[in-house]
Amino acid sequence: MSDRARRKELRKAGVAAARDARAVLAEAIALLDAEVASTELGRAIAQRVTVAVAALYRAEIGEPEAVRDRLVDAATVLGDALGALHAPGATTLLDRAGPLVARSLATIHPARAELERALREVPPSQTPPSAAPSSRAGSSDAKERRTAPRVRIEGAIGAQSGATFVAGEASDLSTGGLFVATGDPLPIGTELTLGLLLPDGHRVVVDAVVSWVRGPHDGRAEGMGVRFLRVSREDAAAISRHAE
Incomplete structure (x- = not known):
């Protein structure tokens, strides 16, 4: 795929991510307005979410650079909002609105990051460092690695x-799961929803569970191995095309 074609596909993915994130944030705004925005913190959170929604609306207009900029704007404001929700004394707000804000961040992050990467004209590495699990990984992980083609x-x-958002880098993708390089791995057994963009711009959103964790002292990239729990037929087909 040419650089121009890739940017076009990434723009489409960015616009789609912006729309999906807006739908999630609409729930957050309704919740904040109806139940918890009577507090000063609640009003401040609602204001940040509203600003993010406005940026996501504007992401639908313009060239890839404009889409990237609006996604960056929204992510910055939402990151501030999530940080405020995790502050002491915000338990009710965190429980109610936190998951929605975190979900919106997870939705827009892959498209934003890949647009930034493409617009810097630095092609993604085709041979990232090995992210195979250490020998301590469970037998189910070893079996999955043997039976599922990986890319x-x-x-x-x-x-x-x-209410937790984690950003990372994907590697070793298969139809059964992948490795996420991150300095903030979640505990084994944690269920999560994750999104990524395939090299052709296809957006994948899956429910998954953390199967194993690699710490910072194992000599390789820190992160977590995740196993997919629920994958749509369309996403499974797209992953299979790249894993062949």
């Missing part, structure tokens, strides 16, 4: 579990 990719991952 080495490099791409941004956005993951959400409850």
